[in-house]
Amino acid sequence: MGENGKLGYGRYRVLMVSDFFYPNFGGVENHIYYLSQCLLQRGHKVVVATHAYGRRSGVRYMTNGLKVYYIPRLPFIQQNVLPTLSGSLPIIRTILVREGITLVHGHQAFSTLCHESLLHARTMGLRVVFTDHSLYGFADLGSIHMNKVLQFTLADVHQAICVSHTSKENTVLRSGLNPEKVFVIPNAVDTAMFRPDPEESPSIKEEIIIVVISRLVYRKGADLLVEVIPEVCRLYPEVRFIVGGDGPKRVRLEEMREKHGLQDRVDMLGAVPHADVRSVLVRGHIFLNSSLTEAFCIAILEAASCGLLTVSTRVGGVPEVLPNDMIVLAPPVPAEMVVAIGHAIQLLPQVDPFSMHNRMINLYSWMDVAKRTEVVYENALSSEDDDLLLRLSRYENCLDERLNLCDEMLFESRCFDCTCQCTLGMFYLDMYMTPRFLQYSRLKYQHLV
Amino acid sequence: MPCLGFSLRIFRVYVKMGATMAERCSQFEDPRIECTKRGQQVGWKKVVYGGMQCGYADNYMDSSFLEAMVMNANVVKRDTATVMVDSVGIASHVSVVALVATVWTHALNGALPASALLVLDALVLLLGFFALLLTVKCVFSVPFVVQIGRNFTLFVSAIYVLAPVFQTLTRSISSDSIWALTVSLLVVHLFCHDYTFSTSPSTMAASLSKDFPSKKTSKVQETTLSANVSMNASIVASVLIASRLPTHLYVFALMLFSLEFFLLFPLVTHCIRQRSVNLHLGFSCTLIVFTMGLIFPLSRLAFVLFITVIVFITLVCPYWLIRIQEYKFEINGPWDEAKLCFDLD
Numbered sequence: 001m002g003e004n005g006k007l008g009y010g011r012y013r014v015l016m017v018s019d020f021f022y023p024n025f026g027g028v029e030n031h032i033y034y035l036s037q038c039l040l041q042r043g044h045k046v047v048v049a050t051h052a053y054g055r056r057s058g059v060r061y062m063t064n065g066l067k068v069y070y071i072p073r074l075p076f077i078q079q080n081v082l083p084t085l086s087g088s089l090p091i092i093r094t095i096l097v098r099e100g101i102t103l104v105h106g107h108q109a110f111s112t113l114c115h116e117s118l119l120h121a122r123t124m125g126l127r128v129v130f131t132d133h134s135l136y137g138f139a140d141l142g143s144i145h146m147n148k149v150l151q152f153t154l155a156d157v158h159q160a161i162c163v164s165h166t167s168k169e170n171t172v173l174r175s176g177l178n179p180e181k182v183f184v185i186p187n188a189v190d191t192a193m194f195r196p197d198p199e200e201s202p203s204i205k206e207e208i209i210i211v212v213i214s215r216l217v218y219r220k221g222a223d224l225l226v227e228v229i230p231e232v233c234r235l236y237p238e239v240r241f242i243v244g245g246d247g248p249k250r251v252r253l254e255e256m257r258e259k260h261g262l263q264d265r266v267d268m269l270g271a272v273p274h275a276d277v278r279s280v281l282v283r284g285h286i287f288l289n290s291s292l293t294e295a296f297c298i299a300i301l302e303a304a305s306c307g308l309l310t311v312s313t314r315v316g317g318v319p320e321v322l323p324n325d326m327i328v329l330a331p332p333v334p335a336e337m338v339v340a341i342g343h344a345i346q347l348l349p350q351v352d353p354f355s356m357h358n359r360m361i362n363l364y365s366w367m368d369v370a371k372r373t374e375v376v377y378e379n380a381l382s383s384e385d386d387d388l389l390l391r392l393s394r395y396e397n398c399l400d401e402r403l404n405l406c407d408e409m410l411f412e413s414r415c416f417d418c419t420c421q422c423t424l425g426m427f428y429l430d431m432y433m434t435p436r437f438l439q440y441s442r443l444k445y446q447h448l449v
Numbered sequence: 450m451p452c453l454g455f456s457l458r459i460f461r462v463y464v465k466m467g468a469t470m471a472e473r474c475s476q477f478e479d480p481r482i483e484c485t486k487r488g489q490q491v492g493w494k495k496v497v498y499g500g501m502q503c504g505y506a507d508n509y510m511d512s513s514f515l516e517a518m519v520m521n522a523n524v525v526k527r528d529t530a531t532v533m534v535d536s537v538g539i540a541s542h543v544s545v546v547a548l549v550a551t552v553w554t555h556a557l558n559g560a561l562p563a564s565a566l567l568v569l570d571a572l573v574l575l576l577g578f579f580a581l582l583l584t585v586k587c588v589f590s591v592p593f594v595v596q597i598g599r600n601f602t603l604f605v606s607a608i609y610v611l612a613p614v615f616q617t618l619t620r621s622i623s624s625d626s627i628w629a630l631t632v633s634l635l636v637v638h639l640f641c642h643d644y645t646f647s648t649s650p651s652t653m654a655a656s657l658s659k660d661f662p663s664k665k666t667s668k669v670q671e672t673t674l675s676a677n678v679s680m681n682a683s684i685v686a687s688v689l690i691a692s693r694l695p696t697h698l699y700v701f702a703l704m705l706f707s708l709e710f711f712l713l714f715p716l717v718t719h720c721i722r723q724r725s726v727n728l729h730l731g732f733s734c735t736l737i738v739f740t741m742g743l744i745f746p747l748s749r750l751a752f753v754l755f756i757t758v759i760v761f762i763t764l765v766c767p768y769w770l771i772r773i774q775e776y777k778f779e780i781n782g783p784w785d786e787a788k789l790c791f792d793l794d
Contacts, residue, residue, distance in 0.1 A: 165497065169514065169782065223789055225790060293784070319496060331792055332787040363498040
């Protein structure tokens with residue numbers, strides 16, 4: 001073993017922590033999986049920790065020996081575990097010690113497991129990196145609380161990563177972090193999985209198919225679709241829609257379909273499993289994204305990789321995602337969206353799905369993401385470490401001059417927590433908890449020992 | 450066992466994914482070196498495609514950083530005078546409640562006979578009607594007056610018919626409980642009352658609805674809910690107090706009095722406010738002074754309390770609001786959730 005906690009040949013031992021991981025599906029889950037795979041291939045050691053999903057509890061191995069700890073804790077809301085501050089310390093510490101982890105990488109701002117693990121890892125003197133995957137406002141009560149928690153967590157991290165420049169601006173504002181510490185590394189797309197298949201879609205001379213795949217909820221702009229689809233169908237008789245996804249707004253879309261008599265022109269597929277997304281995408285010519293807020297939007301990448309021209313709302317990080325000739329942007333106003341779709345229909349004869357796919361291969365790859373993440377890890381490992389007093393003073397900086405009760409409680413619990421952990425907790429754990437946990441885990445994770 | 454089968458299935462999918470990826474990752478160069486090899490340095494762009502931008506590290510901060518941030522865009526600047534004038538509406542409603550409570554106390558003490566109360570009812574009703582007649586610009590046509598008359602007759606006769614029921618309603622409950630309940634109901638009434646109806650001119654409401662059409666529906670629903678809660682609280686409070694009185698006629702007279710003030714009075718203040726602000730101010734001040742005069746003989750403590758509340762509402766609260774204005778800090782930018790500019794229903 002070499003200097004700075006690296007292995008002899010300059011490789012890292014990383015623990016990825018988030019409440020969100022497979023079998024759940026989404027942008028964060030994908031990001032963690034692909035990043036881990038690429039890091040493994042580049043010779044690093046990567047372990048993933050998440051909470052148990054149903055009966056999937058204990059340790060699992062995935063492709064290339066990616067080890068996943070499904071920590072037996074119950075999610076209580078939106079796949080998050082109950083926030084307990086120190087409740088997860090014993091098991092996280094055991095994982096860190098057993099795997100010889102040198103760097104902990106947490107994902108997603110509203111994952112409680114991530115926040116707790118970063119705190120504990122920091123207390124144990126490990127390097128800590130955090131990736132923020134979403135955008136938050138500043139006004140509503142939920143955001144205010146979330147931002148406060150994030151401020152405390154980010155006071156601790158060595159480096160942070162955001163998925164787009166807009167996301168970086170948002171994170172810096174929310175957490176008051178030094179912008180130099182925040183890196184922008186986008187998501188990517190598995191271009192080998194999302195290939196065009198022109199055989200599947202009809203010729204654009206016969207009909208033009210517009211595909212929508214998203215959860216049908218307010219934030220994804222389902223209400224915008226309700227206004228846009230009938231208008232587009234009225235203006236362009238050759239257009240047909242395929243809508244994949246389910247959600248509370250599905251009823252409104254079906255109402256709209258019946259009200260305008262569009263049953264034969266709007267196909268509602270219901271929820272589409274991620275494995276089938278490609279087969280739905282290749283049936284169309286244009287991909288329509290109507291999100292009202294989006295930090296990055298992987299769906300657009302998947303569509304572009306399948307050779308579809310994208311029409312999207314100009315929100316959040318979306319304008320940064322693709323070159324201007326691969327995407328048509330419009331403000332989230334029905335009339336403007338209809339104009340944008342008309343513009344896309346005009347552009348369609350010049351679009352070659354395969355050349356688009358080949359461009360995507362050059363623009364995005366997970367390997368590139370992994371390499372850039374390595375640079376962040378390197379910075380984190382070479383940054384100087386600081387002691388408990390400095391940490392406490394940083395926490396104090398997180399407090400507003402107009403101190404309120406909630407802040408104070410957060411601050412005190414944080415200080416108490418990390419001081420206790422530093423002194424008594426670790427000693428106690430070494431003496432007592434670890435052997436007991438190992439005993440327990442011998443029964444629980446038999447294949448491990 | 451089914452767990453194992455499932456993980457095997459998942460495993461196979463990932464083996465496939467991993468295999469395709471393994472084909473394309475033989476390179477092991479540092480992206481920073483790779484970039485300098487690729488070509489000349491070009492200007493930085495705010496995009497995330499195409500890998501690391503040449504010559505710029507991932508934590509590069511451009512001069513355009515936070516350029517799109519807007520601070521305090523929707524903040525309304527208020528001045529003390531306007532806020533104070535607006536707060537008079539609230540104070541006048543508080544004094545209406547205090548006025549009704551004073552009359553209740555007199556009635557319960559037996560200081561106000563039923564016949565006097567009935568005369569008072571008729572007087573208040575006539576005054577209110579004339580106030581409406583003078584302030585509302587629309588013409589009073591015959592069918593309109595007939596309709597009002599019919600509604601009013603129904604209203605009064607319903608109270609009269611129900612008076613015996615009200616009178617015996619709470620016989621098994623102690624007076625202490627009734628008082629406690631009434632006070633809490635009045636507090637609820639004051640907190641939930643729709644003050645915008647009686648204080649704000651309608652032009653402002655119209656401009657609001659023009660700017661935020663999507664917000665309008667939810668706002669209207671909210672106000673109707675809280676306004677309904679407030680109205681019901683006041684009616685229940687009136688019923689509770691009326692049920693303590695000795696005769697049917699007494700109950701009827703007191704109920705009529707309370708409902709005139711709780712249900713019909715906001716309409717009068719609304720019309721006065723619509724007519725002119727000065728009239729509204731003058732009317733409110735008269736009302737407050739009149740209420741003070743009524744409370745003073747009843748109890749010194751209540752009098753002091755009432756004055757404190759009125760001063761707090763009309764002087765301290767506006768000053769407080771203006772003081773905390775400087776802490777207003779609102780951030781907007783491209784990361785905000787887009788607002789839909791059409792009605793969702």
